[in-house]
Amino acid sequence: MATYVLVHGAWHDGSLLADVAGHLRGDGWDVHTPTVRGNGADAEPGVGLEEAIGSIADYLAGHDLSDVVLAGHSHGGMIISGVYDRMPDRVKRLVYWNAFVPHDGESLIDLVPAHMGAIFRKRAEASEDMRFSPTYPVWRDVFFNDGDGAAAQAAYDRLCPQPYATFADKIALKTPPAAWKVGKSYINSLMDTAMPHSTGWHPNMSERLGMFRLIQMMGGHETCFTDPEGTARALHMAGRD
Amino acid sequence: MATYVLVHGAWHDGSLLADVAGHLRGDGWDVHTPTVRGNGADAEPGVGLEEAIGSIADYLAGHDLSDVVLAGHSHGGMIISGVYDRMPDRVKRLVYWNAFVPHDGESLIDLVPAHMGAIFRKRAEASEDMRFSPTYPVWRDVFFNDGDGAAAQAAYDRLCPQPYATFADKIALKTPPAAWKVGKSYINSLMDTAMPHSTGWHPNMSERLGMFRLIQMMGGHETCFTDPEGTARALHMAGRD
């Protein structure tokens, strides 16, 4: 196997992917789980999308990684899209895991239903530093639907606030995703309602990739907690040659 | 765990949920499976939707149940919607299991494709007392698709006729489902074609709930017969805190 770099989603940091990474290593992969700038317990506020993308680009360059399978979960799709567009030569395959696939000039806010975008902005504006988190009821029922209440609460306590700018900033991409000359995979968890299924992750986001390898699994948006072994299995199937 | 009240669908009665209830009790729930007025082997004809709803409201009041997880299968979604709207204080969470989610002034007939509504009315009008059942071929292929023929026939022999008025009467709701201040879950069985998938149960019906917890499982419309253990597992996941 080769090198897997897993990029977490909003409100997460790299440490929350440790269980998934452990199982992937058991399949023979070299696995990295960097934390995106702006996320994590000690992050500074005021980080925007370009800095967030730059931090993972720097990680790949700093560790001189090549032939990377670069995976992004949820908001991580924004990150890996930007990283690939800036340094295509280091990447062998992109894996979107219930993740956003932006076109040039789009923000995450542009890709979610209007009522969700309005809630995100309202919560950020009510904060001290334009960072925000989901409420527990939303986390419990919409994100953690396949887990139990105790695990939902324990995971919630490990989340970090997310800089709103990483949701509102529009991405710059030189090339549209469907034209990228790289392997592409999309993992879709069938119970994931973080995006309402009437618009949905798949095929709404996935088909923006042009040709791609689809992997589906049961489970919700947070299988890094509720099913790390199944998640690793899906990532393995998505990333192998 | 708390109290689970399971409301069966059309052509069923409470006794047909015995296997599911048994497995749910094994998870620690106190489980009730009342029969809706108008259903069951000895039911009188001429029952309408309001009386059907009232019979389950009376059951909750008569047994002085509170903090109830109130689940409805299929037509049972009409029933639990009406019961909750009339006595919200007794209910902790609503669970729609491949069930209808009506708005104020809608009947079940309003929620199914026009050709299905026409068949229902035609079959009722051909009866003595405006009650009707599905034909065996429809039951076998559309409802019991995941089971074998012998089990399909045995289950068919246990069905009761359904009063057409419970399908045609329009429900009265003071508040739209999306505004209800209660936990809401939706169970969707991926092989359930009782509603054609081009319109479908999920997300067509489910997203009427506003925020909800989605649980998906394999299986068709009649997993109370074909997979009672899996059904209980889904109900447990849908109903727990």
Add this chain to the structure above:
Amino acid sequence: MATYVLVHGAWHDGSLLADVAGHLRGDGWDVHTPTVRGNGADAEPGVGLEEAIGSIADYLAGHDLSDVVLAGHSHGGMIISGVYDRMPDRVKRLVYWNAFVPHDGESLIDLVPAHMGAIFRKRAEASEDMRFSPTYPVWRDVFFNDGDGAAAQAAYDRLCPQPYATFADKIALKTPPAAWKVGKSYINSLMDTAMPHSTGWHPNMSERLGMFRLIQMMGGHETCFTDPEGTARALHMAGRD
């Protein structure tokens, strides 16, 4: 059980269904896996849709098969539709397995997105004899998404070129599929992206059948290689009384 006749899809021949057939025989079925005229290692070029259909009709008549469960995979849906329309008395149930369900006057090309049809024609026109195969990258990611790379390559090496005329010829059907008086089933593999999911096999193709029995399974388009046991299980569920 009764007699199962499995009709392979494009680029396949009957020998590639041997593993599936073996598992089905274990369920008690008498299983036939004929090769459609125009397919197979030694096939002559220039075969059209009508000759392809005729070869399977001849197979049923030549073996004097009756009460047949007639299944078609992918392009095989074109074949079994034509065979049933020509000899309905020999067929007990039709099983479409991620297969095309044509109306009178439609070709396979009419049923796929325009960009796919253009690729098929371009590849055929670039050949010596108007036969063509998928490229390996398409096979690997779009068809063989649930398998590993070594198995994808091994299966690819066993494919045969497909006569373009069997894709472009328009079928003649006396009766529309929804009106056929025969049992009908549709097997849908949830990871099958041979048809993009925004249009998709199910319910886009399946609901053309009118009333049908739906069976769903995980897996991609080539579960004859990646999951022959699960495929046989789905065929058994689709074909039994």
